[in-house]
Amino acid sequence: MSRITATPINPDNAPFPKRAGIKDVARLAQVSQATVSNTLNHPELVSPARRVAVAAAIRQLGYVRHEAARHLRSGYSRTLGLMLLDAWNPGFIEVARGVEDTTASRDWTVLISNSARDPEREKTYLRLFAEERLAGLIVIPQDPLSDDLRRMLSSGTPVVVVDRAESGEGMSVAVDDVTGGALAVKHLIDLGHRHIAFVGDESAAGPVHNRLTGVRKAIAEASASVRLDVLPAALTVEAGRARGKQIAAMSPADRPTAVMAAVDLLAFGVLQALLRHGLRVPDDMSLVGYDDIPFARHLSVPLTSVRRPHRKMGTTAAEMLTNAITGRVPERRHVVFQPDLVVRESTGAPT
Amino acid sequence: MSRITATPINPDNAPFPKRAGIKDVARLAQVSQATVSNTLNHPELVSPARRVAVAAAIRQLGYVRHEAARHLRSGYSRTLGLMLLDAWNPGFIEVARGVEDTTASRDWTVLISNSARDPEREKTYLRLFAEERLAGLIVIPQDPLSDDLRRMLSSGTPVVVVDRAESGEGMSVAVDDVTGGALAVKHLIDLGHRHIAFVGDESAAGPVHNRLTGVRKAIAEASASVRLDVLPAALTVEAGRARGKQIAAMSPADRPTAVMAAVDLLAFGVLQALLRHGLRVPDDMSLVGYDDIPFARHLSVPLTSVRRPHRKMGTTAAEMLTNAITGRVPERRHVVFQPDLVVRESTGAPT
C-alpha cells in the first residue's frame, strides 16, 4: 500500500503532450473506431483500401497506442518482470541480457528490478509487479524462497525461477553446480594436486553450497587420496585477498598446492595476494575460479574457471515464460544446464 | 507498429488468477466504490471507522490495485523510463543503480532498457516508452542525438540526458570530462613526465573527445614542454593490450614515460601487456585510467584513475526528473559534475 499518499501530479504539467486517440484517427480516415482497431490488431479483416487510409491518418496524426487502455480492455499484458538478485554481479547482468535478447525479438517488454539481496525490497517489487498485472515473472530469488514468491508459484502465476534447482510447480532454469564443482576439482586432481583448499562461504548461497558438494564428491571418487581444506570467506575480492595472504604465509608443508574459489571474485583476491607475496601462479600454486566472468580472462594470470551459460539461461527462461503465457506448453518445465571448464593459465601440475 | 500482428493470448491461460476489484472490496466493506478509492488515495477524506473497514476488506480479499486502470483514468503514470547506452559498461550500471535509489525511495518505478549502441533499438524503445505513456525519460544517448530524441526534447517531454553536456531545452546531467582529462595529465606532468601517450579513439564518443581536449589543454598550460603521442584504439581490453605491446617494444628513447588511457578497460589491457613484456609499473611506466570502474582498484597494480560520480549522476537525474514532473521547478536544469583523480599505485615519477 506504498502509494497511498502519492501526491497527484499538477495537471498543467501533463507529462506528454495530449496525443491523438483512435477516435481522431477514425474521424480523419472516415471509418469507425472499430475499423482502426482492427487494422492495428487484425489487419486481415480490413480491406486494403481502408488499411492504407487508416495508416495514412495514423501517420498524419502521429498516433501512438495507449498501452494502459489496451491492457485494461484486453486484460492482456505483453510485459514481463525480471527480478535480479544482485545487479553488481556480472553473471546476473548477463542473464538479464539474455532475457532481453529473446523478449526483444519476440516483441515483449521487460520491467527490470533488483532486489539487491534485500528481502524487503524483493517484497516491494513483487507487489509492484502484481499491480502492473505483468504477464509473468523471471526471478533470481533470495536463498530461502520468500513466502510471497512461494505463494505466486503455487497460485499458478507464470514464474520462472533462475539459478535455483526447483522441481515442483512453476518453471526453473538452473545450472548443475555440483558437477561444476566436481569438474574444477577433478581438473586439479588430474594435474596431480593432492592438497586443495576451497575458499568460499558454504552457507552464503544455495549455488555455492552445491559447488562444495561437487568438490567433495569428486574427491571421494578420486583414485588417489586428496586432502581438502575449506576456508570460509565472503564472496568478495577483499575476502579473497585475506585468504590468499593467509595461504601464502603457510609453511610449504602445510600449504595446499591448489586453490579453488567459490566465485571468480574471490579468485581475483586470492591471485593478487599470492602474487604479491611472491608465489607464482600456476608454478607454486594453481588457482581455479567459478563463473568465468568477463574479467577472468583479463587477469594478469588468465584464470581457469568454470563457465556457466548465463546468457543462455536468460534466453531460455524468457522463452519458457513467453511460451507458457501464450499457452504453448513448454516441452520442459525445469531445465538444468551443464557448466564447463575453461582452462587458462592459472592451473598447472604441482612442483 | 511493431505489435500489429501480435497473437492474442489464450484467454483460458489468463496470466494472473482473477483478482478482486475495487467493487468487491466496496461490497464487502459496505461502502461505495468511491469511498474505497478515497481511502486508497485520499485517506484524509474518509472517516476512521470506514477506513479500517475498507482496510480489512482489502486484506481479506487480497485486493491489489490495477495499475493500468488507474493510469488510464487518472492520466498519470508514476513510471520512468531509463535507456542505457551500453549495459556492459560498469559505469552505466552504476548510473542505473543511482536512478533506482532515488526512484525507490520516492516510490516511482523504472522501466529499464538498453539500446546497446544500436540506433534502431533505441528507436524501438523510445516508441515503446511513448506507448506506455511514461511520465518521463532518463537517457544515456547515442553520440549524435537521434532525431526521435531531439523531437521529444523540443516537444517538452520531460527528459534528462545523461553523460552529454546539453544546454538547450530539456535537462541534462554530465561530467566535465575536459577537466577530467586535464586532471590526469596534470598529475603526470607534476610527477615529472615529459613524454606522454594518450590511448583511445578520439572520435569514438563525445566524452572521449572531451578527455583528449582536456589533455591537450593541460599540456598547453604546463610550464614545461611536454610531448604527446595520440594512439587511437577501440575502447576494449584487447585494443589496450595491442597498444601496450607496441609501447613496450619501443626503444627507450622513443618510449613515452607515461600512458593515459581514455577508459579503464583500455588501461587494463595496456597494463597487462606492459607487465608481460617486462616493464614495471610505475617504475618504468606510469599509467592512468579513466572512469575508476570497480576493478581498477583490484588490478595487480591498483590503477590511478579519474573517478566520475556515476551513482550520483543517476540519483541527480532521477531527482531532477521527478521534480520536473511533479511540477516543482528544478533549481538547475543542467548540472555538470566535476571528476576527481584517484591516485593509486600505477603512477610515479619517471626514472
Next chain:
DNA sequence: ACCAAGTATCGAAACGTTTCAATCTTTCGG
C-alpha cells in the same frame, strides 16, 4: 432475378479505476 454465404463495417458495451457534483449527516453559533 433471387438467395445464401461470405466479407467489411459499424455502434455500443465493457475493462477497473478516479473524480466530480450532488446528497446526506453532523456540528455549532446564535
Next chain:
DNA sequence: CCGAAAGATTGAAACGTTTCGATACTTGGT
C-alpha cells in the same frame, strides 16, 4: 431549536482501447 457550514458518502461519468453481435454490401450459383 434553527440554519448554515463543514464533513462524509455516494452515483455515475469518463479515461482510450478492444470486442461482439448486428448490419450492410458483394458475390456467385441457380
